[in-house]
Amino acid sequence: xxxxxxxxxxxxxxxxxxxxxxxxxxxxxxxxxxxxxxxxxxxxxxxxxxxxxxxxxxxxxxxxxxxxxxxxxxxxxxxxxxxxxxxxxxxxxxxxxxxxxxxxxxxxxxxxxxxxxxxxxxxxxxxxxxxxxxxxxxxxxxxxxxxxxxxxxxxxxxxxxxxxxxxxxxxxxxxx
Amino acid sequence: xxxxxxxxxxxxxxxxxxxxxxxxxxxxxxxxxxxxxxxxxxxxxxxxxxxxxxxxxxxxxxxxxxxxxxxxxxxxxxxxxxxxxxxxxxxxxxxxxxxxxxxxxxxxxxxxxxxxxxxxxxxxxxxxxxxxxxxxxxxxxxxxxxxxxxxxxxxxxxxxxxxxxxxxxxxx
Numbered sequence: 001x002x003x004x005x006x007x008x009x010x011x012x013x014x015x016x017x018x019x020x021x022x023x024x025x026x027x028x029x030x031x032x033x034x035x036x037x038x039x040x041x042x043x044x045x046x047x048x049x050x051x052x053x054x055x056x057x058x059x060x061x062x063x064x065x066x067x068x069x070x071x072x073x074x075x076x077x078x079x080x081x082x083x084x085x086x087x088x089x090x091x092x093x094x095x096x097x098x099x100x101x102x103x104x105x106x107x108x109x110x111x112x113x114x115x116x117x118x119x120x121x122x123x124x125x126x127x128x129x130x131x132x133x134x135x136x137x138x139x140x141x142x143x144x145x146x147x148x149x150x151x152x153x154x155x156x157x158x159x160x161x162x163x164x165x166x167x168x169x170x171x172x173x174x175x176x
Numbered sequence: 177x178x179x180x181x182x183x184x185x186x187x188x189x190x191x192x193x194x195x196x197x198x199x200x201x202x203x204x205x206x207x208x209x210x211x212x213x214x215x216x217x218x219x220x221x222x223x224x225x226x227x228x229x230x231x232x233x234x235x236x237x238x239x240x241x242x243x244x245x246x247x248x249x250x251x252x253x254x255x256x257x258x259x260x261x262x263x264x265x266x267x268x269x270x271x272x273x274x275x276x277x278x279x280x281x282x283x284x285x286x287x288x289x290x291x292x293x294x295x296x297x298x299x300x301x302x303x304x305x306x307x308x309x310x311x312x313x314x315x316x317x318x319x320x321x322x323x324x325x326x327x328x329x330x331x332x333x334x335x336x337x338x339x340x341x342x343x344x345x346x347x348x
Contacts, residue, residue, distance in 0.1 A: 030244065031244060033285065036281070036282065102254070128258055134283070135241075135285070137255055138255075
């Protein structure tokens with residue numbers, strides 16, 4: 001009798017496990033890749049300020065306090081969609097560093113003048129060098145960086161009120 | 177007359193269909209060949225054939241992170257172009273295939289390789305289905321084994337059977 005129950009229970013348990021696994025698969029986004037840089041420092045770089053080629057920055061700008069690093073470009077429509085919310089976040093006191101990625105300088109400057117500039121510092125990555133080192137595969141991307149300059153989280157796609165209050169604000173609060 | 181005509185028409189239609197199929201097949205083949213030819217013509221110049229071969233191998237093995245199911249050789253995405261350029265740059269610098277793969281994996285993860293290393297997760301992908309098949313074989317083997325045992329005749333039954341056969345024979 002006991003054996004009989006087992007014979008039914010084991011395949012049933014296997015079936016349940018498989019169902020849960022496949023059901024989760026229905027809602028996972030295969031295009032969202034986990035960054036391999038989580039837990040690692042921001043890569044070394046030397047980039048110009050977008051407004052002035054005399055000013056250059058290095059990775060030490062990420063040390064001191066928790067920051068967001070937002071990768072954007074004028075050719076990216078989703079970046080336009082999230083820009084207003086970045087302005088809002090900046091008004092709330094969240095420090096954001098902008099990485100203008102594979103773009104043209106005059107267009108980018110015009111964009112910031114017209115739509116507002118939510119960024120503490122504007123890095124100009126014309127060749128996408130820092131973008132490559134960060135493993136950027138599609139703008140916009142937002143990196144959550146703690147006060148030691150360590151990357152803790154990456155969000156691919158736009159930042160909006162919905163996902164900010166859902167997951168991202170909590171990720172930002174976790175940064176130390 | 178009418179019937180022959182319509183039959184001929186039908187034959188023609190079938191012939192035309194076959195011809196159309198054949199020509200579209202040839203066209204597809206030649207397009208594929210052209211694609212290969214286009215892929216081969218690139219602006220990259222190498223100092224040695226070995227470097228060029230290595231480059232070709234690498235851009236076939238590296239997967240475009242943006243487009244998911246293309247390698248960077250096939251993809252037209254700007255990111256694929258960047259990765260091709262970077263691969264070229266590193267090859268010209270004299271870096272080995274392994275160094276270039278390590279560089280890409282450090283940025284994009286094992287996702288970027290079409291020939292990923294054997295990690296525990298990959299090992300599970302192999303082991304689970306194989307062990308299911310093995311389990312199936314074991315179950316089938318065990319069942320057939322126990323059945324054979326119950327089907328076997330005892331000594332008394334065998335004698336009885338022999339007796340019945342004998343009787344049948346003598347009757348006929």
